[in-house]
């Protein structure tokens with residue numbers, strides 16, 4: 001029997017074993033969905049600590065509860081491991097490793113290359129490899145495929161290759177991973193069909209596209225669209241601030257239009273693993289074709305400037321009370337890059353803390369999801385701990401800077417006890433009786 005027929009039968013009979021490489025924000029929800037569909041999953045991560053925690057019934061991601069995964073491990077449906085030799089076992093391998101930028105702000109492909117090298121070292125006939133990590137169009141065919149071909153095995157005859165972008169939105173409870181439509185594009189039509197059949201076991205809606213390049217470009221377009229629209233409202237916010245118009249009220253009014261407008265919200269700068277990074281993967285690739293990506297560059301410029309803008313607004317607000325930033329005590333409210341998650345990657349809060357410290361402020365933070373600051377790639381504030389948020393503690397600060405609008409924070413209480421609140425998220429919109437001043441920034 002041909003390798004493709006064998007794999008198709010295994011998928012149809014739900015006898016396929018799925019491997020997920022990279023057990024992070026993207027990999028773990030995929031493990032959950034495939035296990036829920038009754039399929040056996042082997043999870044791979046080079047971080048031994050993560051594997052140990054999963055086995056002990058814990059996770060390192062707040063919204064993904066450890067006991068659930070431990071239950072799957074007990075039923076032998078899920079086996080997490082740091083042993084890459086096991087990569088020969090799964091019939092299908094989903095690659096969910098990081099795709100950050102390097103020091104020169106260019107794509108850092110080392111994680112994809114390392115994982116592909118691990119897979120290639122054990123590649124066997126009949127395996128389907130699917131890249132899920134967000135990356136520039138061309139990666140699957142230009143980076144992954146040559147490494148797999150070097151084993152002597154051939155695409156379609158021996159192995160299969162596809163790209164399917166992850167569209168996870170951590171912390172979101174109204175739409176589950178299972179409900180998010182899954183775009184799938186193969187490095188060959190057979191690969192695309194097999195990958196679509198595989199995801200069809202676990203997810204509700206599959207969107208097949210004609211190639212892996214289309215699937216790669218689709219994900220980047222989604223993130224470029226967000227980055228540009230956020231930059232647009234950020235720019236409008238700065239203008240409307242000057243004009244004395246509340247940008248948040250404008251957006252609330254504009255979004256009542258039933259067509260032709262989708263609301264995006266301003267903030268203190270971009271954060272997370274996706275929006276500040278992924279568009280730059282495309283700009284980098286565009287250079288090979290001699291085409292500029294002016295929208296992407298302009299959006300990045302505006303969004304990167306936002307923390308500076310917020311600090312200027314904060315300094316002006318302190319100044320009105322006769323205070324300088326130097327020597328002032330500032331509480332940054334929210335360390336995570338977005339509400340109700342514990343993810344600090346690229347969080348603008350960290351940039352805000354550093355800018356405040358550079359200008360001589362004494363800075364603390366409070367985040368109900370992050371008791372101790374986590375290590376980050378380019379920043380080190382691991383010496384900081386979340387400070388209590390009480391009426392007495394709030395009165396110690398000259399300014400409270402709301403950087404993340406976590407739902408668990410009582411903003412009424414904050415505004416009743418803080419002398420000055422600088423709000424970058426409109427978190428105080430429902431506050432009735434503030435004691436001090438509230439400044440939107």
Ligand SMILES: NC(=O)c1ccc[n+]([C@@H]2O[C@H](COP(=O)([O-])OP(=O)(O)OC[C@H]3O[C@@H](n4cnc5c(N)ncnc54)[C@H](O)[C@@H]3O)[C@@H](O)[C@H]2O)c1
Nearest residue numbers: 022023024025026045046047096097099115133134166168
């Ligand atoms: N987090 C999101 O919201 C999100 C959404 C959509 C897409 N993505 C994309 O998905 C990819 C993964 O992101 P994430 O947020 O899950 O990252 P993450 O850092 O949470 O998880 C990645 C995991 O991969 C592991 N890893 C690194 N190198 C490895 C290797 N060689 N072998 C095995 N494991 C390895 C790390 O230890 C880590 O646990 C990225 O390309 C990202 O852009 C992320």
